[in-house]
Amino acid sequence: MEIPYTIKARPDTGLFNAKLGIWLFLASEVMLFGALFSSYILLRIGSVEWPHHVLDVPLATVNTAVLITSSITMVMSWASLMMKDFKKYRLYMGATVLLGFGFLIIKYFEYTHHFHSGELPSHSTFFAIYFTMTGLHGLHVIGGMIVNSYFWGPGSKMWKTEPERFTNRIEVAGLYWHFVDLVWIFLFPVLYLL
Amino acid sequence: MSLKAFHVFFISISILLCLTVGGWGIQSFVTGSNSVGILVGLFFILLGSALVVYELRFLRKFKNVSYL
Numbered sequence: 043m044e045i046p047y048t049i050k051a052r053p054d055t056g057l058f059n060a061k062l063g064i065w066l067f068l069a070s071e072v073m074l075f076g077a078l079f080s081s082y083i084l085l086r087i088g089s090v091e092w093p094h095h096v097l098d099v100p101l102a103t104v105n106t107a108v109l110i111t112s113s114i115t116m117v118m119s120w121a122s123l124m125m126k127d128f129k130k131y132r133l134y135m136g137a138t139v140l141l142g143f144g145f146l147i148i149k150y151f152e153y154t155h156h157f158h159s160g161e162l163p164s165h166s167t168f169f170a171i172y173f174t175m176t177g178l179h180g181l182h183v184i185g186g187m188i189v190n191s192y193f194w195g196p197g198s199k200m201w202k203t204e205p206e207r208f209t210n211r212i213e214v215a216g217l218y219w220h221f222v223d224l225v226w227i228f229l230f231p232v233l234y235l236l
Numbered sequence: 237m238s239l240k241a242f243h244v245f246f247i248s249i250s251i252l253l254c255l256t257v258g259g260w261g262i263q264s265f266v267t268g269s270n271s272v273g274i275l276v277g278l279f280f281i282l283l284g285s286a287l288v289v290y291e292l293r294f295l296r297k298f299k300n301v302s303y304l
Contacts (some may be wrong), residue, residue: 056304065237103276107283110250114290117243121298216239220246227246227253235260 049206060214068221071182075225078178082171082232093168096161098152102234105148109223112141116190116216123209128201131212135194138219142187149180172233179229182222189215241303247291254284 046052047059055062086092119134156162156169163173193215200208261277 051304099276103279106253107279110247110283110287113243113246117239117294120239124301213239217242220239220242224246224249227249231253231257235257 049204049210058210060210061217064214064217068217071221075175075178078171078175079228079232082175085167085171089167093166096168097172097234098155099234101148101152102230105145106226106230108141108145108148109226112138112145113220113223115141116219120209120212120216123201123205123212126205128198131201132194132198135190135212139187139190139194142183142190145183146180146187149176175229175233179222179225182225186215186219186222190219238302238304240298240301244291244295247287247294251284251287251291254280254287258284 045059049058051058057065115134115137119131119138122128122130122134161169163170193212197211198208200211258277258281261273261275261280264273265277
């Protein structure tokens, strides 16, 4: 039995299956990160003192640029598939994975510095919420990198048999990647600047 | 919402962030509260300006792709 609406959009929703699925998933993710941002606000309002300038702003600035660039390469990989240019797709998707890796390396150096300074999650309420939010975000980046690496490597075989379905898959992976980047766009000013 | 629409939304939010942080950096330098702020601020203003140019080019290039 063939599964309907894997390529063409369902007439009543205007979406193909995977796109409907990813938006439902992203709605649950909004609730997850929304709860964490709410916790941050409540903890900050309820605290007598809140530390300022304890995080490395220049490193986080570089990381912000890295993630914005990765969202551009991600959308370019999707656009390359729509223009039937598989070589360019591989190039842009590879760049997206590498940029995600670069983000994690910078985060590793940031975390290591905090650990060596004794700034563990148990150090203060600020570091507890900082590690929780950035750690969860980092796990999402790792998740996205695993999916993108699969589509760059073994998963790309689908391009030969079902190119339209593969293009849809990359669009869905791109939506997830953009969400992860968007979370960082909110995390950066909230944790590093305010 | 397609990836195109989400990308346009994401880049718009990024531009807003860049220009806000850029303004913050320059203001903190002027008031003398943060010397690193000027470099970060200038970087974000440059990044924000580049993103404005990119978004306009992106919208022109992909005008035939659906937002849905």
